[in-house]
Amino acid sequence: MLLVREELRRSSTPGDHALSIGVFDGVHRGHEALVRTMLEEGRTRGLSGGIITFHPSPITVLRPDIELSYLESLEQRVELLSQLGVDFVSVIQFTSELAQVSARDFVRIMAEDANMRLLVVGEDFTLGRGREGTVERLSEIGAGAGFKVIAVPLVSEGSNGISSTRVRHALAAGEMEEVAQLLGRNYTVRGPVLHGDERGRSIGFPTLNLGVSPDRALPPNGVYVTRATLQDGREFQACTNIGTQPTFDGKVRLVETYLLDFEGDLYGTVVSAALLERLRDERKFDGIDQLVAQIGRDVDATRAFFASEGGSGSTPG
Numbered sequence: 001m002l003l004v005r006e007e008l009r010r011s012s013t014p015g016d017h018a019l020s021i022g023v024f025d026g027v028h029r030g031h032e033a034l035v036r037t038m039l040e041e042g043r044t045r046g047l048s049g050g051i052i053t054f055h056p057s058p059i060t061v062l063r064p065d066i067e068l069s070y071l072e073s074l075e076q077r078v079e080l081l082s083q084l085g086v087d088f089v090s091v092i093q094f095t096s097e098l099a100q101v102s103a104r105d106f107v108r109i110m111a112e113d114a115n116m117r118l119l120v121v122g123e124d125f126t127l128g129r130g131r132e133g134t135v136e137r138l139s140e141i142g143a144g145a146g147f148k149v150i151a152v153p154l155v156s157e158g159s160n161g162i163s164s165t166r167v168r169h170a171l172a173a174g175e176m177e178e179v180a181q182l183l184g185r186n187y188t189v190r191g192p193v194l195h196g197d198e199r200g201r202s203i204g205f206p207t208l209n210l211g212v213s214p215d216r217a218l219p220p221n222g223v224y225v226t227r228a229t230l231q232d233g234r235e236f237q238a239c240t241n242i243g244t245q246p247t248f249d250g251k252v253r254l255v256e257t258y259l260l261d262f263e264g265d266l267y268g269t270v271v272s273a274a275l276l277e278r279l280r281d282e283r284k285f286d287g288i289d290q291l292v293a294q295i296g297r298d299v300d301a302t303r304a305f306f307a308s309e310g311g312s313g314s315t316p317g
Helices: 002-011 029-044 058-062 074-083 103-113 135-145 164-172 176-183 288-308
Strands: 017-022 048-055 088-093 116-122 148-152 187-194 208-210 222-229 235-243 254-259 270-281
Touching: 002 088, 002 103, 017 029, 029 048, 029 116, 029 148, 048 074, 074 088, 103 116, 103 135, 116 135, 135 148, 164 176, 176 187, 176 270, 208 270, 222 254, 222 288, 235 270, 235 288, 254 270, 270 288
Parallel strands: 017 048, 017 116, 048 088, 116 148
Antiparallel strands: 187 208, 187 270, 208 254, 222 235, 222 270, 235 254
8 A cells, every 4th residue: 555655645736635536447428527526526625636547447456357458548548637627647556455455444545645635436436345435435434534525426328327338338339429429539549650561551552550559449340530640730531440451361450540641751650540430341352453442442431521521630741
């Protein structure tokens, strides 16, 4: 627990705080509503607002048999939470030792080392060993430890609540519109541009091989209309292929983005690719000519998509 105390002291701002705690994977609309409530309730009490997030996810520690993929990288998660207006984000490493800490002990540390005076959580939130720290139990602990607990109702989309699991299921089905509705933004992958086999360049469609972390959740293999943002802030219409290059008997899953109307060298820079719409499945072609012809059709479909959107997403350079 010494490392937890040190991180809270290091990252938190001076003064008393309103806090929310959780993994916040995806920073979806439900998370946003929770954070906004925390900030609003904190302001009425003269408190700054902070977030405590766990990494890795407790699921990977408590259930190592489950292979979990993240909706956002830790870096993106912290950025998105910061953009919501919080004063600080504390990243706590979740370990098997931390999993054995009682709810009482953990929130007392939050009160002592992060000056927590208000804890805002979702109505189904639990914390601590054996998930003992329900909202009711945390409220009891807070009465004796100098903080108040507020439970926020879940945000719903349709007949069901918004959750990271629901977003992950929609993403796995390639339902990019539903994913965007649940997140409140388009699903975006980001990574450095890596050197590849340059096969795309040889067939007239030079692609950016994005170094996306293998623990990131991705939609099904296929081709996607994309809005790409370069490290310098320029945006381009783009077409992204996620898959293994079956025409060339590839084995490794890659994320390759073709920027429309772009010339230049982006190796080593970081590019973000917002996946807007699924165009088609990945497939194996009988030869290069068939592949090139299909890529041409994919590019035409991408241009048509942006034309129907009024030309948004393209800042040719």
